[in-house]
Structures are given as structure tokens and as C-alpha cells.
Amino acid sequence: MKNRCEGCGAKIQTTDPNKVGYISSDVYLKNPDNFLCERCFNLTHYNQQKEVQIDEKKFYENIKKISQTSALIVYVVDGFDLEGTFLDNLSDLFPNNKIIMLVNKFDLFLSSTKPQKIYHYLKSMLEDKNIHVSSLMIVSSKKKNDLIRIYNEIIRLQNFNEDVYFFGMTNVGKSSLIKEMIKVACAKDSKLTISNLPSTTLDIIKIPFIKGTYLYDMPGIINKNQFTYYLEKNSLDKVLPKKFIKPKTFQLNVNQTIFIGGFAYFNFLDGEKISFVANFSNDIVIHRTKIENADSFLENHLDDILKIPSKEEIEKLGELKRLKFIINDKKDICLSGLGFATIHGKGVIEVVTYEPIKVTLRDALL
Numbered sequence: 001m002k003n004r005c006e007g008c009g010a011k012i013q014t015t016d017p018n019k020v021g022y023i024s025s026d027v028y029l030k031n032p033d034n035f036l037c038e039r040c041f042n043l044t045h046y047n048q049q050k051e052v053q054i055d056e057k058k059f060y061e062n063i064k065k066i067s068q069t070s071a072l073i074v075y076v077v078d079g080f081d082l083e084g085t086f087l088d089n090l091s092d093l094f095p096n097n098k099i100i101m102l103v104n105k106f107d108l109f110l111s112s113t114k115p116q117k118i119y120h121y122l123k124s125m126l127e128d129k130n131i132h133v134s135s136l137m138i139v140s141s142k143k144k145n146d147l148i149r150i151y152n153e154i155i156r157l158q159n160f161n162e163d164v165y166f167f168g169m170t171n172v173g174k175s176s177l178i179k180e181m182i183k184v185a186c187a188k189d190s191k192l193t194i195s196n197l198p199s200t201t202l203d204i205i206k207i208p209f210i211k212g213t214y215l216y217d218m219p220g221i222i223n224k225n226q227f228t229y230y231l232e233k234n235s236l237d238k239v240l241p242k243k244f245i246k247p248k249t250f251q252l253n254v255n256q257t258i259f260i261g262g263f264a265y266f267n268f269l270d271g272e273k274i275s276f277v278a279n280f281s282n283d284i285v286i287h288r289t290k291i292e293n294a295d296s297f298l299e300n301h302l303d304d305i306l307k308i309p310s311k312e313e314i315e316k317l318g319e320l321k322r323l324k325f326i327i328n329d330k331k332d333i334c335l336s337g338l339g340f341a342t343i344h345g346k347g348v349i350e351v352v353t354y355e356p357i358k359v360t361l362r363d364a365l366l
């Protein structure tokens with residue numbers, strides 16, 4: 001019996017349907033060359049999910065081992081959640097390895113967006129945090145040219161014998177990048193499972209690359225500060241955009257509120273008229289109302305207007321928190337795993353969202 005699922009890397013077993021790597025013995029005996037576990041089969045064909053646990057201790061032991069080799073690290077972040085998927089401790093994890101940093105999902109930005117803006121923003125973020133990478137690229141796993149550029153960069157930096165590890169938080173697109181890159185650049189197919197469910201890849205998957213070296217797809221680091229961690233399939237399908245995001249602009253007066261579905265609301269507490277640009281998935285309802293109605297609005301109109309998240313998801317998200325931001329120029333307020341609002345003007349904004357969610361203020365990216 002080959003012992004790993006080629007979709008998620010879990011150890012294949014035929015005994016417990018509730019544990020990872022399960023294939024029924026019937027299916028296994030009928031087709032012993034099919035090395036997709038039941039969960040990957042369902043994710044690929046029906047997009048059904050089953051809750052899983054990653055073995056974090058083993059994950060960090062693996063990182064330690066990799067950091068003691070001269071492997072090349074391809075570190076992936078999500079361009080639409082830069083702050084939420086950026087790892088401040090990257091240099092501690094891989095102090096001696098060469099690192100290619102990929103900012104993925106650039107296709108979600110309007111076609112007029114200049115990649116240089118994101119490039120310069122990240123360059124200074126890396127400098128501020130004293131993190132050194134060998135190269136920084138703005139890419140999309142959906143763009144053939146980008147996949148070839150990534151391949152060429154790997155070849156340029158990979159010395160004789162060195163393996164390549166794709167690393168980053170869950171859902172940033174590591175498996176998609178590997179799968180598409182080897183298809184385009186090496187004409188090879190892989191069975192890697194891709195889904196919008198966090199923790200699709202469960203264990204390290206080894207894929208033959210060039211000149212006897214290997215590419216490794218790693219499980220993503222779990223991020224409990226991101227909305228996606230708390231969402232089920234229906235909401236994930238709406239929150240994670242499949243195509244580019246159409247920014248929605250509002251002119252806001254003081255004492256008005258903007259709801260981002262039932263995920264968060266922005267109260268405009270003080271200041272002169274501001275412009276508010278919502279950069280969130282096109283399937284999330286953006287709704288304006290009066291501040292005086294805001295707190296009750298969430299409770300009263302979750303089902304008929306705001307739609308998502310569901311009551312069960314809200315229960316998992318826990319208590320609401322309130323954060324005040326003073327805006328005096330052009331700033332983004334980012335909600336991890338959801339998107340960001342760009343605010344032009346001067347004023348005080350209160351963001352109300354759930355306790356675990358990371359909220360960051362930055363100079364406007366675009």
C-alpha cells in the first residue's frame with residue numbers, strides 16, 4: 001500500500017472514517033492506484049468539508065529540520081490579506097535559507113492596479129521588520145506568465161541538490177501555485193487538492209521536480225485571527241473572491257455606518273464628509289445606515305439583509321470589540337481574511353468586529 005494521500009499528504013488508512021487519510025477498504029481494493037483519501041475526493045468533486053486537526057508539533061519539528069538544510073523556501077502571502085498572512089517570525093524560522101517571497105492572488109485587484117505599489121509597500125514592511133528575502137514577486141496562480149517567472153526564479157536561486165519548500169499560512173494558494181507551475185513549466189500533472197477551506201493540505205507532500213530535486217507542498221500555518229478560520233462552506237464561497245473585486249465607493253456623513261455583511265461595521269463618529277471605498281468580495285452585502293441603528297441592525301437584519309456569517313459562525317467568532325481610528329489622510333483599515341476599506345478624508349472611525357479578528361491601519365495601498 002502506498003501510504004500517503006496525493007491530495008493532502010495524510011497517511012492513508014482504511015479503519016476510521018472520522019480520521020484523516022481514510023479510504024474505505026472497498027474503494028481501496030477496487031482501485032489500489034487511487035491515492036486520494038475520501039476527504040480529498042469529496043473536496044475535489046463535491047467541495048464538501050470535514051473538520052480536521054493539523055499536528056502542529058510535528059509541523060514545527062519539520063520546519064526546524066528544513067531550516068538546518070540549505071533548502072530554498074518559497075514563502076507565500078495573500079495579496080488581499082497582506083497583514084493577516086505576513087509572518088513576523090519568518091527569519092526566526094528560517095534564519096539561513098534563501099527565501100523567495102510570493103504575494104499571490106494579484107488577479108483580485110482591478111486590472112489598473114500597479115504591482116509596483118504592492119511591491120514597494122512590502123519592501124518597506126520587510127525592512128521595518130528586519131526580514132531579508134532574496135526576491136519578492138507579485139503574482140497570481142491563475143496567470144501563466146507569473147508561473148513561468150516563479151519557475152525561472154526558483155531555477156535561478158536553487159543550487160545543485162537543493163529542494164524547494166512552499167510555505168505560508170493556510171489558504172494563501174501554495175498548492176495552487178505548485179500545481180499550476182509544474183503544469184505550465186514542467187508539463188506535469190499533480191493530484192494536489194485545492195480548496196477554499198483552511199487546512200486543505202494536511203502533511204508535507206513531496207513532488208519530483210528537476211535534476212533529482214523535489215518540491216514540497218507544506219500544510220499552511222493556521223490563523224485564528226482571520227475570518228476564514230471560523231466560516232463554513234457557504235460563507236467561505238462568498239467571502240473568498242473568485243474574480244477581481246469591484247471596489248464600492250460611498251460618500252459618508254458623520255453619524256453614518258457601513259456594514260460589511262454581518263462581519264463588521266464602520267461607525268463614522270466625527271469629522272467632515274469622507275469617502276469610503278469597500279474592497280471586499282462582490283458577494284458580501286455592503287449596507288449603509290444611521291449610527292443610532294447600528295448596534296441593533298446586526299441582530300435584527302442578519303438574516304434578511306446582511307446574510308452572512310451564519311448564527312453558528314457568529315457563535316464561534318465570539319464577542320464584539322470596538323476599535324477607534326483617527327484618519328487624517330488616505331488610509332486602509334484591513335480586516336483579516338475579508339478585505340479592506342480605503343478611507344479618504346479626516347475623521348474618527350470606530351470599527352466594530354469580532355474579538356479574534358486582526359484589524360490593521362495602514363497607509364492606503366492603492
Ligand SMILES: Nc1nc2c(ncn2[C@@H]2O[C@H](COP(=O)(O)OP(=O)(O)OP(=O)(O)O)[C@@H](O)[C@H]2O)c(=O)[nH]1
Pocket residue numbers: 104105106107108139140141142169170171172173174175176177193194195196197198199200201202218219220221240241242243
Ligand atoms: N483569486 C485567486 N484565488 C486563488 C489563487 N491561488 C489560489 N487561490 C484560491 O485560494 C484558495 C486556497 O488555495 P490553496 O492552493 O488550496 O491554498 P493553500 O495555501 O495550499 O492552503 P492550505 O493547504 O489550506 O494551507 C482556493 O480557493 C484557490 O482557488 C490566485 O492566484 N487567485
Ligand SMILES: [Mg+2]
Pocket residue numbers: 174175176193200201217218219220
Ligand atoms: Mg495546500
